[in-house]
Amino acid sequence: MTLLGVESLIYGVDDLDTCTRFYEDFGLEPAAKASDVSRFRLPEGSTVALHRRDDPRLPPPFLDGPGPREVVWGVDSQQSLEALVRDLRRDRPVSIEPDGTVHCRDDSELCIGFRVFERHPPGVHDAPGENNLGQVLRWNRHRKWYERARPKQINHVVFGLPDVDRAVAFYTGRLGFRVTDIMRGFGVFMRCDGRNDHHNLFLMRLPRLVFSHVSFGVETIDELMIGANDMQRRGWTSEVGLGRHRISSLLFYYLACPAGGQAEYSADSDYLNDEWTPRLWDMEFGHYHWLAAPTPNARMARLGVAERLEGPMPKLADTARPAAAGKAPGSQAQTGGHS
């Protein structure tokens, strides 16, 4: 079985017009619009659907207020989908629609679905990259110019929930996700087995099930900032602004989303394969490499440790100790804060 990432994110919302305007302004391409639903399609083939919260076609809510009602994961083939259904039916109700879409709940009661996904990975964009001081990649030409941001793919979704270890066991053990990094005592990053961007799912430890955000991939920092500038001009707000995570290296720009949680432009992920060794990160150190508008946490973000986890993945609860208390056997540390 191979999972190819989020195939569809389905929201239940209060104010369909405002939510539709948000995602139009954000740069998603409208695919269908009716009085009770707006649908957007990204170039990779994934979709974002906005339904009125009381739409009877939606799965029951698992969150308070507006927000996602289902995360549909893309599967590489019908054969894989059928194998997945056989496995899931061992311990939970599974329903299948006439079009083949599968619905169930994960071990945290989050509604998830599965569908065969003919994904079209974004091609190489016409941007040869950064000119380095000692390596010039662009002679006699400027960088690619963007008129507006057009997100190309869904990078990841992020939820908070009480029992992260149980959730991780489900996604790795039943759905083949790979753990890519762990934020000490707080959360676990995972990627689908059919994707190589750093994470397609991040689960963080919170007292109750909460949706944090969905991340959309754009090509470069230029496309990201064109999108950020346009959204600012249209009155949409960002709490944190521009920055780069140290974990994953992703550039980010989060916007408060009226459909629930935040929507993020992101670019320049690390790409990983099965030779990658996950790391255990001090939280602030891993969270931020830098921020355009420094917060009180900005200094803390330069101090910390990332340990390579050579052995079996530890339980999240067992990683909560401070780094100074000792390292896991066989781990190597990368530290910051010496400048």
Ligand SMILES: [Fe+2]
């Ligand atoms: Fe993100």
